[in-house]
Amino acid sequence: MELKNFTRKENGSVVAELYLKETESTLTLTYTLNNNGELTVEQDLKVNPDAENKPNLLRYGMELQMPKEFDRVEFYGKGPNENYADRNNSDRLGIFTQLVKDQYYPYVRPQESGNKTQVRYWKVLTKDNKGLEFFSNEPMECSSLNYLTSDLYRGPVKNQEHSGDLVPRDFTSVHISQRQMGLGCVDTWGSLPIEKYMLPYQDYAFKFVIRPVR
Template identity: 30%
Template sequence: EEPKSLTALSKTDQIPSIENGPKVLSVSGDAFKITFNKENGQLSSVDYGFGNVLLEGVKPNFWRAATDNDFGFDMPRKLGVWKKATDNPVLVSISVQKGDDNSVIVETIFNIPEVSGKVLINYTINGVGEIMVETRLSEIGKDLPILARFGNNLVLTNEFDKVRWFGRGPFENYQDRNTAAFIREYEALVSDLYYPYIRPQENGYRTDTRWVSFVNEEGRGLILEGIGNIGFSAHHQYNNDFDAGLAKQQRHSTDIVKRDLININIDYKQMGVGGDNSWGKMPHKQYQIQAENLSYRYIIKPLR
């Protein structure tokens, strides 16, 4: 059943033009140019008239840096196929076609051999450069472990560090740790969204988000609008910077380097953080993400 649309692409008479070259696929209009790398299938640039905002395009993401509680139930080993699936999607195809309402649809399909399944990322682009991103898992077997996360990861240039969001806040919150975080509009700098746990791990998440925007000093940037609620985090670090790997390491918050970028996770969901005990209990079942053919959508729009 399709989710009832809380948001949708704007209706416009403008029709995007398509240029399908050997290595690059570009979709453009009067005020935008969006390109895809045909070798890895990634969205490679988004330019709304103030330069390319992307350092790294949209990637599927099924993993989080293990928390102390996660290590308690040996999450990096038990769920580890999903980390490998995150690191190694294999492009099967990238194709483009005309959609409804003068839109263009770019479809990318990846094999994820570790879980013997596929992930599809479809981009529906309208004539003013809004992009609806749909991520869909398919052929997912029932015998797989739960997912730590189901979402996308993208990296923006560092200037878009002023964040506003409508969702739970102002402090970090997770689906089993969020009743004290009220839903309203908040603003912060990316650096304020980081929570420096003494042992580096997953941190700084926000749940039940309707939309989140990233803008620069001039007020230009992007807004990401969920179709249904989404979860997000944004850091001046890559996800892997917080990840200790298979076992706890003697690392500290002082080991975390601030990078010249904005790393964004935009998710259907991340599993809960648990905490009944820290030596074996997993998050409660209703806060787990079962392995199945999941899908979710959100829209990227320009803020000029």
């Protein structure tokens, strides 16, 4: 990912334009802070219809980190269990309060975990209920873990064959997503999700707001 341009608008917004060489696409990020301390984040992805490489997206959104003291979540969405777009009928829509350390389910092999769907708001808080609230004008998918996404997948220099091999990070990693690809596996464990739960190579736009919880 290469930063192509960085500008500041008259209204105080800052805009970063990034080029993704592998997929020949452009991601524009716009950050706008108002007088109430609310930060609006806009993500605008433009793809090249003539690109040779047109991969599906696993998720569309943003990952950020907060200090480890922010160790609990409150959310209005599908819960209380982890759930995904094609695996959420058994969960109910409601308000839930949970600990970050309980969000990861220790599957035998480390993998994606802890997602919640149809989220109206997602708060990441300290024990004194101070923190940040994330919300949008559309339902989101969110998670908060003590691991980065990259921690959950085996690579050439990693040796975490089992969830017991994972070492929790010294922070809370937060995912705020417009959508995430479904789990699939409707006929075999290797099958992709059906079409409506896929994120194909196309343009996407997502806007959410971050505001302090005092």
